[in-house]
Amino acid sequence: MTALMQAPTATGVAASTGEQEFITFYLGDLLLGIDIHQVQEINRNVDMTPVPHAPQAVRGVINLRGEVVLVVDLREVLGLPKSALTRSNRNVIVKNGGEQIGLLVDRVADVVRANTDDLDPMPENLRGIDQRFFKAVYKLELGLLVILDVNVTLASICNES
Amino acid sequence: MFQDESIIQDFVTESNEHLAHVESQLLEIEAGGANSNIETVNALFRAVHSIKGAAGFLGFDTVNKLAHSLENVMDLVRNRALVPTAETVDLLLRSCDQLKSLINDLANSNSADVSALVSALDGVANMNSSHAPEPFDPNTFAKPTPTPPVEAVEVVAPPLAPAPTPIIEHVETPVSATANNSAPATAASSEATPAADANIRVSVGLLDRLMNLAGELVLSRNQLLQAVNSLGRPEVETISSRLDQVTSELQEAVMQTRMQPLANVFSRFPRLVRDLSAKLGKQCDLNISGKDVEVDKSIIEAIGDPLVHLVRNSLDHGVELPDVRSRKGKKPIGAIALEASHQAGRVLIVVRDDGAGIDPARLRSKAVSKGILTAEQASALSDEDAVNLIFHPGFSTAETITDVSGRGVGMDVVKSNITKLGGTVEVVSELGRGTTILVKLPLTLAIIPSLIVHSGNAPFAISQASIVELVRVSANEADKRISTINGSEVLKLRGRLLPLVRLGKILATAEQSRARAEQDDLKTPRNLDIIVVDAGAVRYGLIVDGLQDSEEIVVKPLGRHLKGSICLAGATILGDGRVAFILDANGIAAYAELQRSDSQAEQEEDALGSGAEETQAALMLTNGPEEYFAIPMAVIKRLERVQKEQVHEVGGQRLLEYEKETLTLLSLDDLIRAEPRPDQAWLYVVVFEAGGREIGLIVPKLVEIRQLSTNVDFRTLREPGVIGSLVVDRRTVRLLDVHELASKGCPQLTVPAEAEGLEDVRELRIMLVEDSNFFRTQVSHFLETLGHDVVAFEDGQAAWEALQDPKRQVDLVVTDIEMPRMNGFELCRRIKTDARFDGLPVIALTSLAGEDDVAHGREVGIDDYQVKMDRDKLLTAVRRLLPNRRGELLSV
Incomplete structure (x- = not known):
């Protein structure tokens, strides 16, 4: 239950105007990012209790310091093939709708600082992934960072159940 | 319109505070008439005035307008220019209701139509005022004092005495005009109360977080x-034990x-009773006590509606019209009492009326006509059980349907709501004297x-609250007791068929259940643990894979993503840190x-009819973990579950203390050859009656209730307190004699009652006719110990032949x-038609006295009916009938 990183939650820590910071992580080869302000913490607590009758995308719940927190399998939501848990899996805990929810990711990467002007709209041809979950893309030296829309992603699970 | 959300929010919070006590204040003013307490009137006036001002400032014109007209009337009352009549108070109450609903839906408030109320109020004002009312001026406003957000509970800063002291002074607003301490009523005004300094507002979210952290601390401590x-x-x-103690206290403090006082719920009832009595043309006093009793906020929120229903019912169905009451010789004004008290770690709320009571006979016939019970079942019900039929789904006894109660949803909904809260509800009624409803709730x-x-x-x-009993079906018995009807499994339990649900099947995903089914088939049959669960309308058995301990768990809500999982009621974190879901x-x-039909209708099987051998229902239990005992159900009055701490040792006796009395407790290992019972936090107490007193037997573990053969070995394990033994599921079970246990364990309580009157009846001869060896031995043994001369026969023919001598x-x-x-x-x-036996009394013994049997018995002249194992009653009957032997003819 080591918190690898305790994200700043207060406003005003952000960089200068026009800049945004993203927590980035991988699902397979896909590099995704979430606005740092939406992330509460990242941990390796993946000791999940499965939930009977839960929507497909719900991987289970964890005990996060006395709170029961739902963990969502991002692969499942985005329609990527399932994968077994490894040592590099992390739970990205986000605050959403007054609840804490864990997003299960393959592994976490750096914090990326981007100028808002450099964020591009989604290209039409992104390898067959459901586009409604993405807000924008950002070109890095080594490839593309896709910015995830957390609200839409989590709302899609509600609808399923 | 003003757009700042937080200021509007403050306005809502503050206005609701102002209006929180308006009902009791108005009722007090009504009761006081011309002499009403000026302070109360002032408080109300200021409350309305503040709302008017703030609403005007924020641009909520409709609220402003209504408050203004209300203020004009209040002003007249304040200046003693108007003594409010019941109609005026009605109007004021309705206006305040409207004001409240406007404030709680501010966004739409300006489009609401309040003209009728405003003109009615203005009418009252104009009629009673020599000068014209103060003209409406939207610019008059009072500045709203900012207060923190709405969702908050009041907390006392110097905290946490477990005594039920009121958390906030001003909820204690007196409702009765006779109360002279009306000063706190002013608390609702904008003036600060003396107590205010000691209170702070804390958001519920923060408290929940504190709870979680305290829970987590307990875990780390462990x-x-x-x-x-x-x-x-x-x-x-030493350090760790100190930490241990502090942690426990911290959790308790959090x-x-x-906790909030029940006053928060009770405060709405004076108004309810007032309005409803007027509507029904009845007169009724409401006496509230125990407002200070504190329960958790969540209970406060949930108990309101069920209580409203109960009080309405009491008033509608219970309390009679004044002339009916006078004819019956009662006071024309009825009385309803609403009482709360602490009882053994729970809260008891009593709703009592002195009305007509409930007629068990009517309920029986209703149950039969509605097809809920067969005529036989109905007649077999005791009056107490019959009265509790009102909780049966679809059972409304109102002869005519009023808009007050009797809309088809009824007491069954009340019961299931209370059950959901982990509580119980019971009704006790005396025909013509009144009805008492007892609601027990967890804190x-x-x-x-x-x-x-x-x-x-x-x-x-x-939740323990939904568990009726635990049943273990052994592997070799499973075939006999579990069968499949229309593809669903049912368990034969005490002559009834109980639908079964396999938890594993219910919870598993499709692929898991397929794998599981195969596994189940392959596995050799094993013992089944079945939890008999009461789910309000249905009762069923839940087959689980294993039972673990009882635990006090902290309930955590499931998030919005799991709302669809209807089988889960929440989650919790166990002592080892694992998450466990709470089953619903x-x-x-x-x-x-x-469905009900599955569990009940077709499946009432008569176990007594099908088997040739006579059986009796008995409670199976253990003392030492592997020592089995049984007690005939007929002698058991009730079962209780108590905490170890509730049992006190006083003068070498174990006692269970109730509010007003104590129950003497016996422990098997003190009285008979038994292993010591294990030390446990929770114990069961089997309560029975001996010598006219209640006595309890401490039982560590209840196994099940089942029909036992009466084929009992009276020799091998016989000792005082043990009738004999029999073999059940290859285990030796000792059948207990609770009366012998009682006279051994507490002779001072039981002997006098039994000895008394022995002189008169000594040396009288009793003929006992009974085909079951077990009962014959039991009853004759019992009668002999009382000094009677008993001759026993196996059937009526043998007895009749013997009588010819x-x-x-x-x-x-x-x-x-x-x-x-x-x-x-x-x-x-x-016997009764033969002159030779004139005046010879006959007592019939039955397993269950059905009304048909009783009627038939009366025709042939049976003098009294007694249930087989109830020896105290049999003794009384014997005593009552014997002295008449040579006296006049017997009458029933």
Whole structure:
């Protein structure tokens, strides 16, 4: 239950105007990012209790310091093939709708600082992934960072159940 | 319009505070008439005035307008220019209601139509005022004082005395005009109260977080204690035990912050009773006590509606019209009491009326006509049970449907709501004298006692409140007791068929259940643990893979993503840190599509009819873990579950203390050859009656209730307190004699009652006719110990033949009904129609006295009916009938 990183939650820590910071992580080869302000913490607590009758995308719940927190399998939501848990899996805990929810990711990467002007709209041809979950893309030296829309992603699970 | 959300929010909070006590204040003003307390009137005036001002400032014109007209009327009352009549108070109450609903829906408030109320109010104002009312001026406003957000509970800063002291002074607004301490009523005004300094507002979210953290601290403490114990270092142990204590107290203190007085719920009832009595043309006083009793916020929120329903029912169906009451010689004004008190770690709320009471006969016939019970079942019900039929679904006894109650949703909804809260509800009624409804609730919903069970490897929690009993069906019995009807499994339990639900099947995904089904087939049959669950409308057995301990669990809500999982009521974190889901008994019934018809209608099987051998229902229990005992159900009055701490030792006796009395407790290992019982936090107490007193037997574990053969070995294990033994599921079970246990354990209580009157009846001869060896031995043994001379016969024919011998002197016949060759009815008919036996009394013994039997018995002249194992009553009957032997003819 080591918190690898305790994200700043207060406003005003952000960089200068026009800049945004993203927590980035991988699902397979896909590099995704979430606005740092939406992330509460990242941990390796993946000791999940499965939930009977839960929507497909719900991987289970964890005990996060006395709170029961739902963990969502991002692969499942985005329609990527399932994968077994490894040592590099992390739970990205986000605050959403007054609840804490864990997003299960393959592994976490750096914090990326981007100028808002450099964020591009989604290209039409992104390898067959459901586009409604993405807000924008950002070109890095080594490839593309896709910015995830957390609200839409989590709302899609509600609808399923 | 003003757009700042937080200021509007403050306005709502503050206005609701102002209006919180308006009902009791108005009722007090009404009761006071011309002499009403000026302070109360002032407080109300200021409250309305503040709302008017702030609403005008914020641009809520409709609120402003209504408050203005209300203020004008209040001003007249304040200046003693108007003494409010009941109609005026009605109007004021309605206006305040409207004001409240406008304030709680501000966004739409300006489009609401309040003109009718405004003109009615202005009418009252104009009629009573010599000068014109103060013209409406939207610019008059008072500045709203900013207060923190709405969702908050009040907390006392110097906290946490467990005594039920009121948390906030001003909820204690007196409702009765006779109360002279009306000063706190002013608290609702904008003036600060003296108590205000001691209170702060804390958001519920923060309290919940504190609860979680306290829970987590308890968990860490447990782990630390374990680690420290293994170290064996005394200096560390001192520190850790201090930590232990502080942690426990902290958790308790945090729990305490969520407690609120029941006054918050009770305060709405004076108005309710007032309005409803007027509507029904009845007169009724409401007496409230125990407003200070504190329960968790969640209970406060949930108990309101069920209580409203109960009080309405009492007023509508219970309390009679004034002239009816006068005719019956009662006071024309009825009385309803609403009382709350603490009882053994729970809260007892009593709703009592002095009305007409409930007629058990009417309920029986109603149950039969509605097809809920068969005529036989109905007549077999005791009056107490019959009265409790009102909780049966679809049972409304109102002769005419009023808009007050009797809309088809009724007491069953009340019951299931209370059950959901982990509470119980019972009704006691005396025809013509009134009805009392007892609602028992836990102090909190946040922590519930529960049983941890397993499905596969995963732990699940079930609230103890929904568990009726635990039944274990052994592998070799499973075939006999479990059968399949229309593809669903049912368990034969005490002559009834109980639908079964396999937890594993319910919870598993499709692929898991397929794998599981195969596994189940392959596995050799094993013992089944079945939890009999009461889900309000249905009762069913839940088959689980394993039972673990009982645990007090802290309930955590499931997030919005899991709202669809109807089988789960929440989650909790177990002592080892694992997450366990809490099962929802009602949800599982719905998911498994169990219906009443499945569980009841067709499946009433008469176990007594099908088997030739006579059986009796007995409670099986253990004392030492592997020592089995049984007690005949007929002698058991009730079962209780108590905490170890509730049992006190006083003067060498164990006592269970109730509010007003104590119950003497017996423990098997003190009285008979038994292993010591294990030390447990929770114990069961089997309560029975001996010598006219209640006595309890401490039982560590209840196994099940089942029909036992009466084929009892009276020799091998016989000792005082043990009738004999029999073999059940290859285990030796000792059948207990509770009366012998009682006279051994507390002779001072039981002997006098039994000895008394012995002189008169000594040396009288009793003929006992009974075909069951077990009962024959039991009853004759019992009668002999009382000094009677008993001759026993196996059936009516044998007894009748013996009676032909003129030398045989018999003073009393005690006979079974069902017997081969000649039954008890026939035997009695012959005795009663033969002049030789004139005046010979006959007592019939039955397993269950049905009304048909009683009627038939009366025709043939049976003098009294007694239930077989109820020896105190049999003794009374014997005593009552014997002295008459040579006196006049007997009458029933």
